[in-house]
Amino acid sequence: MQFAKLAIAAATLSLVSVPAAAVTNDQWDNAGTAVTIGLMATGYGLSIAKEDNWQGAKQLTFALVGSGATTELLKQLVHEERPNGENDQSFPSGHTTIAFASAGFMQKRYGWQIGLPATLAAAFVGFTRVQSNNHYIQDVVAGAVIGEVWAWVVTKPLNDNVQVMPWGDSKGGGVSVAAKF
Template sequence: MSRLVISIGAALLLASPAQASDKGWGTASDIGRDALVLTALGLPTVQGDWQGTKQAAFSLGASYAVTFSLKHIVHEERPDESDDKSFPSGHTSSSFAAAATLQKRYGWEIGLPAHAVAAFVGVARVKADKHFVHDVIVGAAIGEAAGFLLTSPKDEGVQWLPWGDAHGGGVTMAMRF
């Protein structure tokens, strides 16, 4: 697993604007999003984890519904002026929904690389001139919230609970023995 993380990190470091056109970044973001969505739906299916498949579908569906609704309410023009559906980034919201689902269901070993790919998708959408940075940040928040709120861990022995108030925030971990 650590080799996968190192490989993804190396790929991100080697990617530069001089090596990719707007179309290349767009294609890369399509591939990253599709790979994450297929993994979020396919991994639990292959393992016979039907609850995981259902939760991934709900997370992705909720992320899509919120993103689609906002695109039709806000009407922000894309940086490349191709249409007025820039806000929020759908590629990023679905990528982060898939990554958050994988993380919460199966743990950080798959969640960390999935989040690295999701972050790459967000960067690629900006580099492809399809989104502004704020479109990607809001898309990531929508996806992360959908994945986290609609997915339960496969191993119920460990629970993570994020918390926050006016003075700060953190994560609480509970383990069942």
């Protein structure tokens, strides 16, 4: 488990440490893709490492398939042109959707100690999508929301002794923590 946290943190920090102006669009694109794949692999690897009886892997798969299908449906309905003019499949960001679905799964299934670095890595993916000129900020935000929502809906905590749940309404928001003793 410690290895997973260190791997995510090291990958993110090594990529962020390069000055943004010195990195080409293709390099940003490749970095975002690599971290997205790494987040998915880490989620599946944790399911195996924690002897999760494949429940975690099934839940991650549901989060990835559901969020990916939602993203693809929206791409077909919205037809927003990419900033680079390549096509009209900009909204929402698929890379960001998958990264946040993976991170949200790790957060809810295995706890904030893994979820926090995974979420930071997912945020980096969103950053790379804008920096690579493949997406607008709203594409990335929508992808993050879609991924997180699907992960939170289909994932159950491995250890339900402590549960952390974000909440919000028209007057504010916060985090609710519940513990069993």
